[in-house]
Amino acid sequence: xxxxxxxxxxxxFVLNLYAQDIYQIKKxxxxxxxxxxxxxxxxxxxxVFLFDKKHEFNDIYLKIANIFDKKNDYKQAIKxxxxxxxxxxxxxxxxxxxxxxxLCQLKDENYFGALNELYEVSDSSSEYFKLKTKLxxxxxxxxxxxxxxxxxxxxxxxxQKGKDSIKIIFKSxxxxxxxxxxxxxxxxxxxxxxxxxxxxxxxxxxxxxxALILAISYYAAxxxxxxxxxxxxxxxxxxxxxxxxxxxxxxxxxxxxxxxxQKSKVYDEIIxxxxxxxxxxxxxx
Amino acid sequence: MVFGQTDLMNYNNNLKxxxxxxxxxxxxxxxxxxxxxxxxxxxxxxxxxxxxxxYRIGEKCQxxxxxxxxxxxxxxxxxxxxxTNEIIYMSLICKDFRYYDKFLGDFDKEFQEYFKxxxxxxxxxxxxxxxxxxxxxxxxxxxxxxxxxxxxFKKIKYKKTGLAIMMSAIIPGSGKMYAKRWGDxxxxxxxxxxxxxxxxxxxxxxxxxxxxxxxxxxFAVSFYAGNLWGSYKAVKDYNEHLxxxxxxxxxxxxxxxx
Numbered sequence: 046x047x048x049x050x051x052x053x054x055x056x057x058f059v060l061n062l063y064a065q066d067i068y069q070i071k072k073x074x075x076x077x078x079x080x081x082x083x084x085x086x087x088x089x090x091x092x093v094f095l096f097d098k099k100h101e102f103n104d105i106y107l108k109i110a111n112i113f114d115k116k117n118d119y120k121q122a123i124k125x126x127x128x129x130x131x132x133x134x135x136x137x138x139x140x141x142x143x144x145x146x147x148l149c150q151l152k153d154e155n156y157f158g159a160l161n162e163l164y165e166v167s168d169s170s171s172e173y174f175k176l177k178t179k180l181x182x183x184x185x186x187x188x189x190x191x192x193x194x195x196x197x198x199x200x201x202x203x204x205q206k207g208k209d210s211i212k213i214i215f216k217s218x219x220x221x222x223x224x225x226x227x228x229x230x231x232x233x234x235x236x237x238x239x240x241x242x243x244x245x246x247x248x249x250x251x252x253x254x255x256a257l258i259l260a261i262s263y264y265a266a267x268x269x270x271x272x273x274x275x276x277x278x279x280x281x282x283x284x285x286x287x288x289x290x291x292x293x294x295x296x297x298x299x300x301x302x303x304x305x306x307q308k309s310k311v312y313d314e315i316i317x318x319x320x321x322x323x324x325x326x327x328x329x330x
Numbered sequence: 331m332v333f334g335q336t337d338l339m340n341y342n343n344n345l346k347x348x349x350x351x352x353x354x355x356x357x358x359x360x361x362x363x364x365x366x367x368x369x370x371x372x373x374x375x376x377x378x379x380x381x382x383x384x385y386r387i388g389e390k391c392q393x394x395x396x397x398x399x400x401x402x403x404x405x406x407x408x409x410x411x412x413x414t415n416e417i418i419y420m421s422l423i424c425k426d427f428r429y430y431d432k433f434l435g436d437f438d439k440e441f442q443e444y445f446k447x448x449x450x451x452x453x454x455x456x457x458x459x460x461x462x463x464x465x466x467x468x469x470x471x472x473x474x475x476x477x478x479x480x481x482x483f484k485k486i487k488y489k490k491t492g493l494a495i496m497m498s499a500i501i502p503g504s505g506k507m508y509a510k511r512w513g514d515x516x517x518x519x520x521x522x523x524x525x526x527x528x529x530x531x532x533x534x535x536x537x538x539x540x541x542x543x544x545x546x547x548x549f550a551v552s553f554y555a556g557n558l559w560g561s562y563k564a565v566k567d568y569n570e571h572l573x574x575x576x577x578x579x580x581x582x583x584x585x586x587x588x
Contacts, residue, residue: 065339088351088359095350096338121354268528268542276531276542283524287517 067093071102078108087112103132110145119149136167140174147181156188176201180211184315192219211315218311222304230300234293241296245303254292261285341371348380357388378404382416386588391424398429411436418445419588422452444473447480451580456573460484472587476580483576489565498561502554505561509568518557525550 065073074089090105090112097105110125123146130142143165150159159181166178183198196219199211223229225245234241239255242248261284269277337343344367351360364381371377378400385397401417414436421430427449434442443464450459464477489509498505503519506512529547532540 065337067336067338070338088356088362091351091356091359092338092347095347096336096343272532272535272542276528279524279528283521287521 067096067102071105074105078112083112083115087116100132103129106132107142114145114149117152119153122149137171137174140166144177144181147185151181151184151188154188156185159185159188183211184312187215187315188312192222214311214314218307221307225300225303225307227297227300227304231293231297234296235289238289238292241293242299245296245299247299250295254288254295257288258285258292261288341367341374345377345380348384352380352384352387357384357390360384361388361390373407375404375407378407379412379416382413382420386416386420386423389423391420391426394420394424394426394428401433405436422448422584425452427453440470440473444470444476447473447476448580448584451476451480451577451584454573454577472583475583479576479580479583483580486572486576488569488572491562491565494561494565495558498557502557505557506564509561509564511564514560514564518553518560522550522553522557525553 070089071093074086074093077083077086077089087109090109093102093105094109106125106129110122110129113119113122113125126142126146126149130139130146133139133142143162147159147162150156150162163178163182163185166174179198179201183195186192186195186198192215196215199215230241230245232241233244234254237255238258239251239253242251242254244251261280265277265280265285268280338347344363348360348363348367351357351363361381361384364377364384367374367377368381382397382400385393397417397420401413405411405413411433414433417429417433421427430445430449434445437445447459447462449455450462459480460483462480494505494508496505497508498518501519502522503515503517505515506518507515525546529543529545529550532543532546536543
């Protein structure tokens with residue numbers, strides 16, 4: 046009997062020299078995570094995740110989520126943030142996980158999704174969480190184009206250094222938006238052809254448009270005087286209409302593109318401010 | 331410790347993990363696992379099949395040579411041509427037909443016909459497609475739909491470029507309208523007609539020395555000529571668009587059959 050037990054123990058020992066159990070894999074993954082070998086760490090953490098039936102390694106969810114987040118795979122990151130959120134009992138850490146999810150949604154430009162996530166933030170008397178919620182809410186509202194509500198949310202962040210930078214970015218964007226309002230730009234080109242294009246920065250095409258319309262108008266008038274009003278009208282009906290309307294439409298398109306480009310630029314600036322956490326650090330000081 | 335531990339790197343667990351990675355669309359990771367399994371168990375048909383399939387569903391077109399090598403060396407291990415299916419599917423997805431014909435002999439006649447037809451569709455070889463005739467009555471459902479679609483495609487009545495040019499030569503813009511570009515056609519009509527009328531009226535009033543007559547006459551002629559070219563182009567685009575819509579239907583039928 047003694048021999049038999051000894052044999053089984055030795056046999057298992059030999060087998061285990063080559064086998065890799067969940068603890069070894071976890072240790073290996075942790076080491077790769079520490080060394081910043083994120084791809085290898087991600088794969089091995091997922092192996093642990095799949096075989097960890099007893100839920101012994103709950104810390105891996107957050108690590109997997111963080112790696113997916115870094116790899117810009119926001120949907121997968123949110124999936125693992127959700128898992129981490131479910132097993133963590135601490136309300137503060139739960140809230141931080143929600144904010145990470147919100148940030149993923151914002152980076153993924155899913156602003157309504159971000160607003161939806163914010164409802165999950167548990168009631169807390171902490172000023173830090175209140176401010177952070179307001180800040181993220183403001184960014185998401187900015188993303189959906191509700192600038193008024195966005196400004197309202199952001200303006201509640203008072204007495205902070207970072208608030209000023211957000212406010213400046215926000216104000217300049219509103220100003221920019223008003224300045225390059227597509228309706229206004231189109232109207233400009235209707236009042237004086239080419240003006241809308243020149244105003245939005247496309248000087249060459251603006252001057253071209255203006256010169257063309259002036260030449261057509263002049264020629265139409267000349268024809269009306271020298272021939273008849275009907276001939277003048279004929280010139281206007283085809284040439285003038287085409288280039289006049291085309292120019293105004295082009296100016297509108299340019300303004301829309303400019304605003305979209307600026308929105309994306311401003312949005313990146315705001316995200317950077319949040320990621321650097323400067324605002325909230327100042328807020329909690 | 332020794333008794334209670336499970337080896338995560340054994341065959342079953344590796345396979346389970348590779349499948350998990352495939353279902354979560356992490357194909358690069360999954361392929362690493364499958365390749366390792368294949369290296370350790372080179373004759374395991376489940377591993378070979380799933381490895382090939384993962385290359386296909388992960389659309390790893392750059393690995394076509396690897397798939398060819400796998401299928402060529404391992405297909406004998408399979409009783410049915412399931413592995414050959416994968417290289418056929420992969421070729422159709424990647425539009426890479428270097429190894430396609432080599433494997434067609436592994437299938438019975440009905441499937442050979444279906445795959446030949448699929449190749450013509452996917453490679454947009456419409457000449458061969460239209461010349462292709464069917465010698466068997468299809469039983470396989472996707473084959474039936476592709477057969478019907480091909481028959482319909484053969485009967486397409488394309489718009490004629492010559493007719494469009496002729497129409498636009500008689501009534502400016504009508505060639506474009508024939509190609510269903512109504513707005514463009516109307517605009518062309520207005521431009522050619524208004525410039526012609528302007529030129530005519532100018533010549534009528536001031537004779538051959540009328541500047542307006544020559545200017546607008548010149549515009550009218552250039553717009554007229556441009557409109558002829560435009561009508562030709564509009565019909566060409568219309569026909570290409572028609573082919574594309576049939577191509578998309580065929581592609582959907584073929585890809586859905588995988």
